[in-house]
Amino acid sequence: MEGSKHSWKAWLYLLPVIILTLVFTVWPIINTIRIAFLKDYSMIGAMGGKTYEFGFANFSKVVTYKRFTTCLKNTVLLCVLTVPISTMLALLIAVCLNAIKPLQRLLQTIFFLPYVTNSIAIGMVFAAMFNMIGKPSSPDSVGIINNFLGIFGVAPINWINVGSEYWANLTVMVIYIVWNALPFKILVLLGGLQGVNKQYYEAAKVDGTSRVRTFWRITVPMLSPMLAYVLITGFIGGFKEYSSVVGVFGENMGPAGQKGALNTMVGFIYDSLSQNNQGRASAAALILFGIILVVTMINLYVSKKKVHY
Amino acid sequence: MKVVLQNLTKIFPSRNKKTPEEQVVAVNDFTFEIPDGKLVGLLGPSGCGKSTTLYMICGLQKPTGGSIFFGEDDVTHLEPEHRGVGLVFQNYALYPHMTVKQNILFPLQNMKKELMKEVDERREAMAAEQLAAFNAANGIEDAAADAAKVPVEVAAAAENVAAEGITAENAAEVTVAKPPVFRPKLPARQKMLKELMLDRAYMAARLVQIDNLMDRKPSELSGGQQQRVAIARALVKMPRVLLLDEPLSNLDARLRLQTREEIRRIQRETGITTVFVTHDQEEAMSISDLIVVMKLGVVQQTGKPQDIYDNPANLFVAKFLGTPPINVFDGEVKNGALYVGEDCLMKLPGIADQPVHVGIRPEGFVLDKNGPLHMELVNVEVMGRDMSVISKNAAAQTPTVRSIIDSDLRSEIGGETVSFSIKPNKIFVFHKETEERLY
Numbered sequence A: 001m002e003g004s005k006h007s008w009k010a011w012l013y014l015l016p017v018i019i020l021t022l023v024f025t026v027w028p029i030i031n032t033i034r035i036a037f038l039k040d041y042s043m044i045g046a047m048g049g050k051t052y053e054f055g056f057a058n059f060s061k062v063v064t065y066k067r068f069t070t071c072l073k074n075t076v077l078l079c080v081l082t083v084p085i086s087t088m089l090a091l092l093i094a095v096c097l098n099a100i101k102p103l104q105r106l107l108q109t110i111f112f113l114p115y116v117t118n119s120i121a122i123g124m125v126f127a128a129m130f131n132m133i134g135k136p137s138s139p140d141s142v143g144i145i146n147n148f149l150g151i152f153g154v155a156p157i158n159w160i161n162v163g164s165e166y167w168a169n170l171t172v173m174v175i176y177i178v179w180n181a182l183p184f185k186i187l188v189l190l191g192g193l194q195g196v197n198k199q200y201y202e203a204a205k206v207d208g209t210s211r212v213r214t215f216w217r218i219t220v221p222m223l224s225p226m227l228a229y230v231l232i233t234g235f236i237g238g239f240k241e242y243s244s245v246v247g248v249f250g251e252n253m254g255p256a257g258q259k260g261a262l263n264t265m266v267g268f269i270y271d272s273l274s275q276n277n278q279g280r281a282s283a284a285a286l287i288l289f290g291i292i293l294v295v296t297m298i299n300l301y302v303s304k305k306k307v308h309y
Numbered sequence B: 001m002k003v004v005l006q007n008l009t010k011i012f013p014s015r016n017k018k019t020p021e022e023q024v025v026a027v028n029d030f031t032f033e034i035p036d037g038k039l040v041g042l043l044g045p046s047g048c049g050k051s052t053t054l055y056m057i058c059g060l061q062k063p064t065g066g067s068i069f070f071g072e073d074d075v076t077h078l079e080p081e082h083r084g085v086g087l088v089f090q091n092y093a094l095y096p097h098m099t100v101k102q103n104i105l106f107p108l109q110n111m112k113k114e115l116m117k118e119v120d121e122r123r124e125a126m127a128a129e130q131l132a133a134f135n136a137a138n139g140i141e142d143a144a145a146d147a148a149k150v151p152v153e154v155a156a157a158a159e160n161v162a163a164e165g166i167t168a169e170n171a172a173e174v175t176v177a178k179p180p181v182f183r184p185k186l187p188a189r190q191k192m193l194k195e196l197m198l199d200r201a202y203m204a205a206r207l208v209q210i211d212n213l214m215d216r217k218p219s220e221l222s223g224g225q226q227q228r229v230a231i232a233r234a235l236v237k238m239p240r241v242l243l244l245d246e247p248l249s250n251l252d253a254r255l256r257l258q259t260r261e262e263i264r265r266i267q268r269e270t271g272i273t274t275v276f277v278t279h280d281q282e283e284a285m286s287i288s289d290l291i292v293v294m295k296l297g298v299v300q301q302t303g304k305p306q307d308i309y310d311n312p313a314n315l316f317v318a319k320f321l322g323t324p325p326i327n328v329f330d331g332e333v334k335n336g337a338l339y340v341g342e343d344c345l346m347k348l349p350g351i352a353d354q355p356v357h358v359g360i361r362p363e364g365f366v367l368d369k370n371g372p373l374h375m376e377l378v379n380v381e382v383m384g385r386d387m388s389v390i391s392k393n394a395a396a397q398t399p400t401v402r403s404i405i406d407s408d409l410r411s412e413i414g415g416e417t418v419s420f421s422i423k424p425n426k427i428f429v430f431h432k433e434t435e436e437r438l439y
């Protein structure tokens, strides 16, 4: 066959990529799986010639850790809260943006700004805004959010400082993550909206369709591929949440005095690595992988039924 | 219902504020009355403002000036959803994610309120019938009178089939006639509404013969089937006015012929006032009661198709109507006679001497050895009953001139030249500059 004569050339061109993928993707995955089943594996120990017992010890240890269950709970909560909220908000904003003509470009740019800003930096700004103390020099002053709420007669809330409560911490995180996730989703959905033939809307209008019905019966189905994409990537990203917590709470991963109160799965893996317990980290990573896999499969299954391509 | 367009004008402003003269006058001072129940063909070349006119009638575009009346109502500023029009788009605009059935049901679901009224009326009628039958069966006197004034409450009380259906009136009867109690047996309102909508959807679908395709998606239909779905969707709400924007443009020649007959049939059956946009003059002539010929936003002529064909108002209309098209010559009026080249075709008293356009319909040529018009023979195409005689003349504005002649006369043709006399009702004379009709 003509193709096979030249196929060695194709392989040659692909070689660099294949090598890089093997070294930096495939091997680490295999190694992670291997290490996950080696009890209390540590690289330093392994280099010292130590051997490790094979089995599920890492997994059973990880799942019984209280710290791990906290991380799992935080991750799932953040995911379940932020993905639907941000998707719905993004859809709403995209539809509104699409409906207006003047200032559309300007607003589009403004909504896109968070996307090009460093998330740690944004997190620090959020931390400042939600702070209990406004100016260190005047002990009575509060942060901008509490100031704002004060207008409506709401007493200052301890959002993120020492002794703050879990729900307050979580609220801040949800607001931050939603805000951070919006631009990308708006961009994708707006792109989808602009691709919808205006005549469908004109036809609906001539037929006397109400706005709400037009939205649910025409806009949403027409956008369903984009919505599915945004939801699936949103859930995957949500389970990998980490830097947002670092941004708001710093490496403490929680308010002062409650270290790790808002830690996430990825945070747990980092912590294990920094404690030189690669075995535990690998097991946690595999669990996270499993969760993401299952959720994505469910997402794909649902979207196959609901999405109109 | 008649539709009146009064001085309708649509101007699309220039994109660039610095060059306001670049504005597009898509429709210019359009005045026309579409009589009730007629099919009107809106005809003109591409970009002449046909779609824009249609969109103004349905309300998707607001006129820059002028007004639109449906019957006696001024609808100029009414939103499209309140106009009660059905529109078939140039490219159908079927909702791709819905089945044919859902597409046709869609407009009905928007008018649930009105349909519910119909349901309630039916329920009342059914209740009345049942009451009459009940009274008759139980030998209750004055049954007819009772049945005639079955109160609305009967329907309301019968909301649930199982509910006790005793109303004030038959409660009184119950006390008199004792045992049997009247209970109207009626299906639930929502169920009846659903059935009513389905009935109407299937009725519309049968009208355009797509009732066997109801569960397909638009992408699984041929162009002609999609078009019929679009018509069904427009018809199902029983619009006051039906608007069709080049509905046949995507179809092949045979289907086009078939579908235009179908549109004609549907329009006749429903009696809905219809506006049909096309740039195909044959299509417009064959199915319209009236046609409107447009050019660059300006109405050129309105009237019955045959009248316009026989009496074009100007050169544009004469050229636009008719296949094969009219033959146009450079001519001259001199001393009360019409000349084409050296040939004097006819006397034209009362018209000042001037250069003119002379239009002669292909069927206006008569073979005549002594005829006044001399042509150089190029070719003869015999096609059954008729033949096309293709000839040349220096004064003709086209390289060749086509005339249609009875093919029985073909033996009379031969040699280098051919001579014609002209039927006087098939020749038109137009002003050289204004192109208005002179004769």
Ligand SMILES: Nc1ncnc2c1ncn2[C@@H]1O[C@H](COP(=O)(O)OP(=O)(O)OP(=O)(O)O)[C@@H](O)[C@H]1O
Binding pocket: B012, B024, B025, B026, B044, B045, B046, B047, B048, B049, B050, B051, B052, B053, B279
């Ligand atoms: N939204 C618009 N903005 C500016 N100009 C427009 C707009 N819509 C239409 N036009 C112009 O108005 C004129 C009439 O357009 P219209 O769509 O009514 O033509 P048409 O007769 O339907 O043509 P076709 O047979 O090609 O469909 C055209 O010159 C077109 O360029």
Ligand SMILES: [Mg+2]
Binding pocket: B050, B051, B052, B090, B245, B246
């Ligand atoms: Mg058009």
